[in-house]
Amino acid sequence: MSLAHAILASLIDDSCSGYTLAKQFDGSVGFFWQASHQQIYRELSKLDKLGWIVPEMITQEGKPDKKVYSVTQAGKLKLQEWIAQPCEPMQVKDDLLVKIFSGYIVSEQTILQQLEHHRQAHIEKLSTYRNLEQKYFQNPQQLSQSAKFQYLTLRKGIRYETQWVEWCNEAMELLNKN
Amino acid sequence: MSLAHAILASLIDDSCSGYTLAKQFDGSVGFFWQASHQQIYRELSKLDKLGWIVPEMITQEGKPDKKVYSVTQAGKLKLQEWIAQPCEPMQVKDDLLVKIFSGYIVSEQTILQQLEHHRQAHIEKLSTYRNLEQKYFQNPQQLSQSAKFQYLTLRKGIRYETQWVEWCNEAMELLNKN
DNA sequence: GGTGCCATGTAACGAGTTACATGATTGG
DNA sequence: CCAATCATGTAACTCGTTACATGGCACC
16 A cells, blocks of 8 residues: 555655656655656546545647646645554565675675665765765754655755665675685 | 575575574564575475585474485586676665655654664664674684685674664754754 | 657566465364 | 464465557657
């Protein structure tokens, strides 16, 4: 049910089309949830049928028409209820850790390559997050309520990527010392 | 395809039955991959058909019979190939972060409760991981190759949980300062 | 003339969840 | 006597991925 709620959360922040939603799920919101455009269109028509969102047809010139969805009162209520419901920490699933776990059946170099690749990827992610932090969240105390919560998700992203980079370093060190 | 590889990784470390596998996916291996027993049995028969694993029937007294699966040469090769293949960092999906993102549409208390609950859960996870570290991985330099890699996955778990606790603290502080 | 953006969808398949099903033994 | 542990599975369903499909406009 979480995709539904992630969509509601995104639409309540800013009404938009399925296409735009897909982009957001690929960008900022993408740090904590993702979905392909196919999934999004499927879910949007479901939410529409439930009456949690309503579409408004927008005709455009030079561009295809689009449906801009907004969250209804019923939809907002459902989202609020869901937020208040207790939930357990998500379970981790990670390819790389499966590979590390069986690392002893391949050459050390193979593992080191994987680690280096991931290290690099996390460094890049971290850097884009840090840039966002500097641009939009200079002094956290003075943010609006909604911006404060966005800031917290960004902070989570920064901590997450930092921790990955540090672990990659630790792992590479341990293996290099043989 | 990752469940298949996670199963191979687990079986190569220690041949066992579907039932035992399910337990492991619920325990130690569970930090980086999980699967229900239904999924596991389904996958095991698939891997058996592919010839990547072979079952051995074990008749037991006082307990139901069981099939103990071992990884074949072909299976090991497939796993090695998969490990060497480059892969991208897994995408994060997190309920709590969706809730935080929309935190401004509910009462602050609701969010603080969620944060406190998660903080507690992560503290407990962290403590069990730290206990494992102390019991089995006293001096990392002298571990066998396979234990070294297991140790690294544990270290990832410790860093992961630590980072969660720290973020929960940061978030609660920011909200409390209003 | 080709690539990429805007915009929306269908169809088939694979992965994951929930519910149902069975049956013996051990421990409180 | 009830619950838990050991042990294996089927069936129905939802969620997520991959491939296919269309079509105009802008830019190089």
